[in-house]
Amino acid sequence: MEREAVLVGIDVGTTKVCALIGEVSADGALTIIGKGTVPATGLKKGVVVNIEQTINSIAQAVEQAERLSGWKIDRAFVGVGGQNVESQNSRGAVAVSGHDREVSREDVNRATEVARAVSIPSNREVLHVLPRGFIVDGQEGVKDPLGMSAIRLEVETHIVTAAATAVQNLQKCVMAADVKIDELVASSLASAEAVLTETEKDLGVGVADIGAGTIDIALFSDGSPFHTSVLPVGGNNVTMDIAAVLKTSLQVAEELKVRHGTCDLRSVDADEMISVSVLGEEAGRTVSRMELCQIIEARCRETLELLRNEMRATGHGMLPAGIVLTGGAAQLAGLSELGREVLEMPVRVAGPTGVGGLVDNLLTPAYSTAIGLLRWGAAVTMSGEPVRYDSAPAGGLIGRIRDALRNLFP
Ligand SMILES: Nc1ncnc2c1ncn2[C@@H]1O[C@H](COP(=O)(O)OP(=O)(O)OP(=O)(O)O)[C@@H](O)[C@H]1O
Ligand SMILES: [Mg+2]
Incomplete structure (x- = not known):
């Protein structure tokens, strides 16, 4: 199929910066031809707090993607997160x-x-x-x-x-990494492009991208978004709870969560013990898996209640096609079941689909924003008549x- 455009998406997240180069064909098919993901250290809850570190992360991700693809990145669609959205x-x-x-x-x-x-x-x-x-x-x-x-x-x-200063800081970092900005896109709207179907958007649906520091929310009805917001909580809060209650380092807490955690307490054996020593630290300690999962369940329940309250406040507490959970933290076992219980509507966990090329590791919920940015860019490029307002200074x-x-x- 003939190539229509080559586009770049950069997701500057709390834990990682991901730059993707995608080729869009005339029929709209998306093929990943370059990617770079590096840990981010300069952000807090989706907002740049350290310019230098953020520039470095972006530059590294861009360089990885360039090396893999053989393309030079000139401009990119860039995601904007943070509670100020x-x-x-x-x-x-x-x-x-x-x-x-x-x-x-x-x-x-x-x-x-x-x-x-x-x-x-x-x-x-x-x-x-x-x-x-x-x-x-x-x-x-x-x-x-x-x-x-x-x-x-x-x-x-x-x-x-979004808050003008937060946007300016992000722009500054991207431009200092030698990348021009095609468009700044709210992260939630990008994620929506990656995981929602047109039918769901027509019926009424929401996407909640649960990252490390934030939940990016976009609610749709009649095919378009009617509410976009960001809640300042995410997977990090679960990890911090575990570390505080079980008195472990954050690193051990994170590993316990990812390897042994679930929100579904019925699936946990009350006597099961986990040896912390296998995690390379705090040798000889054991923790109760039930205790671990109770901490996780309590925080996830509270987080989903925040999401429910946010939705109710819009006057749309119930959406016919429910909520699609994505983002790295949506991978926690049992989250969709807990979501259905708390939100009282259909809930599914999803990552990006329908993408070709260099997709290993990318088809997981953590990459919905990055892939969604390419989809957003493809739609803008193909429409030829972009609803686009380049951030005009006052x-x-x-x-x-x-x-x-x-x-x-x-
Ligand atoms: N298998 C897993 N089970 C549970 N949680 C996970 C798993 N893998 C990753 N996470 C959590 O996902 C979070 C990172 O998600 P993601 O990569 O979407 O964040 P981000 O985009 O960097 O952050 P943000 O969107 O908040 O700025 C971390 O809190 C991590 O603990
Ligand atoms: Mg994110």
């Missing part, structure tokens, strides 16, 4: 402008600009303005209004924003439109 929904309306009264691309863009112009504090950066649907002369539920005869066009948008075109509107409507 928030969203709101906004409507914008315009009069259809052409003398033929037919909705044009320009009308759609103007309506979207109006929707975007609402009350976004200056310390926040707009990542996405995603049209969810259009209202054409009062008729709701129009997905594509182009070419329709109309007098008034209204668009309903989902706007995702005073740029967007800022000027916003300021003009402020002046008009004080």
Whole structure:
């Protein structure tokens, strides 16, 4: 199949930076041709806290991917995480402008600009303005209004924003690693591209990417996102609980969790003991597997309750196609069962699917964001008409439109 584009995705996570080079064919198939994953040390809960270390991690991941593929990375789609990512929904309306009264691309863009112009504090950066649907002369539920005869066009948008300084620090690190930014993409929306089906999005579904430090959430209905947010908890919290209660190092706690942990207490034998000595530290100690799993179950239950409360607060406590859990920490045994119990809806754990090429190790939940960034990039590239707003600094075109509107409507 003919190559359409070669794209790069960089997921800058709390525990790892992953750079992927993907080849997209004309029919949309994605083939991984380069990858680099290195441990990240410069982030806390998805936010850059050490510029130098983060630049190094990104540069190393990029270099690995370049070496493997033989390509030089020039620009990339980059994921944005961290609790500072928030969203709101906004409507914008315009009069259809052409003398033929037919909705044009320009009308759609103007309506979207109006929707975007609402009350976004200056310390926040707009990542996405995603049209969810259009209202054409009062008729709701129009997905594509182009070419329709109309007098008034209204668009309903989902706007995702992040703290401007956090975004700037991330941009700084990527650019210092000699990579330009195609687009900054909310990590949850990237993960959604990797693990959700179109049918699920139409029905109503959520993705929760449980990483080390954060849960990236995106909730969908009628095919598009209506809520994007990030909770500041993740797999690290489970590990820290284990270390605190069982008085082990974090490294031992992590190994205990991954090797012996489960959220399903019914599957654990009450007498089972685990020898900590096999883990290369604290020789001779044993811990009760039941005690270990009780710690894990309690923290995971609480985490899922936070997710449930976040969903309820949006007014959509129940989504017909349920929740898809992904991210490294979603691999914990028994999590989908516990999820169904706490969330009271369908829950599945998933990683990326339908990708070819150098995929060994990549088809696990920890790589949903990285692969999703490529899928996002492919969609933007193939559509030819990207809904893309390059982060314009204040005073740029967007800022000027916003300021003009402020002046008009004080
Ligand atoms: N087999 C496993 N079972 C349980 N947990 C696991 C397993 N493998 C990895 N984890 C956990 O997954 C987490 C890392 O996940 P991931 O790689 O998605 O994080 P990240 O993207 O670096 O972080 P974030 O998205 O929060 O910025 C760690 O907390 C780790 O303990
Ligand atoms: Mg992550």
